[in-house]
Amino acid sequence: MMKKWFNTAGPCQADIHYMLPASDRLPELVDLIDQRNYFVIHAPRQTGKTTAMMALAQELTASGRYTSVMLSLEVGAVFSDDVGAAELAILDEWKQSIRFRLPKELQPQQWLEADAGARIGTNLSNWAEQSSRPLVVFLDEIDALSNETLISVLRQLRSGFPNRPQGFPQSVALVGMRDVRDYKYASGGSDRLNTSSPFNIKVRSFTLSNFNLEEVRNLYKQHTAATGQIFTEDAIKLAFHLTQGQPWLVNAIAKEITEYIAKDPAIPITVELVNQAKEILIQRQDTHLDSLAERLRDERVKAIIQPILAGQELPDVPQDDVRYVLDLGLCSNENGLAIANPIYQEVLPRVLAYVTTASMGYIQPIWLSEQGEFLPERLLEAFLEFWRQHGEPLFKSTPYPEIAPHLVMMAFLHRVVNGKGTLEREYAIGSGRMDLCLRYGKVTLGMELKVWRDRKPDPLNQGLKQLDKYLSGLNLDTGWLVIFDRREQLPMLSDRTTTEIAISPAGRNITVIRG
Incomplete structure (x- = not known):
């Protein structure tokens, strides 16, 4: 039997990768195809869209009922306003893909010439007419197209729709990161369509969901069956909790453990190894995690992520913007709007504080003893000195002004842990x-960050009560309450930064830092 691996790069291939059956992830699609429907499948990058649709196309073709194939539109992206050039590039790509993905007898007998703006529709129609079976086509990376090329492709599909299945594909799925109304189209001051009208023949839009716990368990048990290496039940549950089933993260954690941390299959995969892999992924910020950075600078994303990070109420934002962050996979809405999973919850502040961290000069690690032990009281001393000297200037280095103090403080704490400790949020x-x-080592330090704004009362009492609950969960008797005073017309940060000891309602000694 050929060896298999967990995959984190591109579509899975069943002969070398552990993967779940495509029909299990979107079981209703077969019924929609039988009913000759056109539909949209959208989900964030690296959630398994291409893998699932390629596998489903293969299953449909193998059934003998359909000729089905997954084809990409991505090569047309560079010709956003040159429809003819985009079509030629797309058709050349399709010819190559079809050669490798379908048996010769199911391939188009010929490719027809046509005028610009009609080439996609003409060739799909010709193929459907010649085909011995109804055609089912999955069009991947549809949202890579934009402007006139995008509109042309959508209109050609809509134009051929009434002729299905004899003269056009019986079923077409548009596959991408976004639903139709969010496809890119620069017109009238907007950068997206804001409407489904160019493809109003779709019957439904689907979001490819993350793996559930049972699916994560099934995926990991494929490795156990192949190698004998066991994932403990607690390790599986922790991996699911940390990733919330996000497919790339589920695979990345397992890949890090099985190929690097615990290559010997005799070593069982435990909670400790899952946590170790999680920290490596967060610190390394592979392509999948690194790509979140550009999303966070999008104003529509910023309007939602910033209040979540600050713990504020969501402002009056358009419903489409909420749906947008859900479609991107940055947030979930199962129990109220929240960051999608604990790993993203760690990565987003790190990404936002990256420039601030890079802007900081050398900080003497006085919080470590000569033996390398962590000294919380020295950390307080170092933080106060840093905050008074560098806090205010560094606020300008953060992309989210509402939470600038939070990001500057976290940038400082990232320097403190420096890969030898952890900072959880x-x-x-x-x-x-x-x-x-x-x-850090044997020391655990719990902190709560609050903001004091104009026309609001001093958050001290509320903060002490909330911190009690947090410290109780950590089984700690002491902690820090940091109050960022953001009211107007205050003295300089260096002059207003103070500390005091307060007693919480539960009797804990709390270091209160105001600044």
Whole structure:
């Protein structure tokens, strides 16, 4: 039997990758295809769209009922306003893909010449007319197209729709990151269609969901069956919790463990190994995680992510913008709008604080003893000195001004942990706070960050009460409450930064930092 691996790069190939059956992830698609429907499948990058649709196309063709293939439109992206050039590039790509993905007897007998703006529709119609079976075509990377090329392709599909299945594909699926109304189209001051009208023949739009716990378990057990290496049940549950079933993350954690951390199949995969892999992924920020950075600078994304990180109520944003961050996979909405999974929850603040971290000069690590032990009281001393000297100037280096103090403080703490400790965060929309847990060696330090704004009361009492609950969960008797005073017309940050000890409602000694 050929050896298999967990895959984190491009579509899975069943002979060398562990993967789940495509029909299990979108079981209703076969019924829609039988009913001759056109539909949209959208999901964030690296959630398995291409893998699932390629596998489904192969299953449909193998059934003998259909000729089905997954074809990409991505090569047309560079010709956003040259429809003819885009069509020629796309058709050349299709010819190559069809040669390798379908048996010769199911391939088009010929490719026809046509005028620009009609080439896609003409050749799909010709192929359907010649085909011994109804055609089912999955068009991948549809949202790579934009402007006139995008509109032309959508209109050609709509034009051929009434002629299905004898004169046009019985079923067409548009596959991409976004639903139709969010496809890119620069017109009238907008950068997207804002409408489904060029493809109003679609019957439904689907989002390819993340893996559920049972699917993660099934995927990991394929490795156990192949190698004998066991994932403990607690390790599987933790991997699911950290990833919330996001397919790339599920595979990335397993790949890191099985190929690098614990290559010996005799070593069982435990909670400790999953946590180790998680920290490596967060610190390394592979392509999938790194690509989140550009998304965070999108104003529509910023309008939603910034209040979530700050624990504020969501402002009055368009419903489409909420749907947009859900489609991108940055957020979920199962129990109220929140960051999609604990790994993203760690990565997003790191990405936002990256420039700030890079802007900081050398900081003497006085929080470590000569033996390398962590000293919390020295950390407080170092932070206060850093904050008074560098806090205010560094606010300008952050892309999210509403949470600039949070990001500057986290940039400092990233320097503190420096790969030898961990910094975990908890935040939720409407909570009015961000909680941080710094772990270094044997020391665990819990902190709560609050903001004091104009026309609002001093958040001290509320913060102490909230911090009590957080510290109780960490089984700690002390912690920090950091109050960022963002009211107008205040003295310089260096002059207003103070510390005091307060007693929480539960009797804990709390270091209160105001600045």
